[in-house]
Amino acid sequence: MQLRTLAMMAALAGLTVAPAKAQEDLPKASFTAAQADAGRAEYQKSCLDCHGANLDDGEFGGPPLRGSSFESTYFGFTADGLYGFIKTAMPPDRPGRLSDKTYADVTAYILSKNGVQPGANPLPSDLEALAGLVIEK
16 A cells, blocks of 8 residues: 555544654653563564564565664654554554554564663553654664
């Protein structure tokens, strides 16, 4: 699907797809190691075929979920953009089928594979809370 189509679907669902530029005084997005581990398990079930084991080498050509392109799209922006996109568009044949917690877990796993270190607090699954957290290493 084209990003434009996905953005329209997200807008109809009332979710943000394009991340908002973060304010400098916002806290960094955080997740726990256990949350990233749970996200890894779901990623292997629901995301691996398209995005691959390395998050950039999927059999079915999903866009890279790590590297400079991913970082320029999401790092320095609030976490609601990434979470909202994943929740409204993934998996492409069944978007929104996972629980809010599971989408947060998968988001945590993706962040962990991009060099974000786990912390003491889990990544929330609430868009309003995520809008107050910036994605940074």
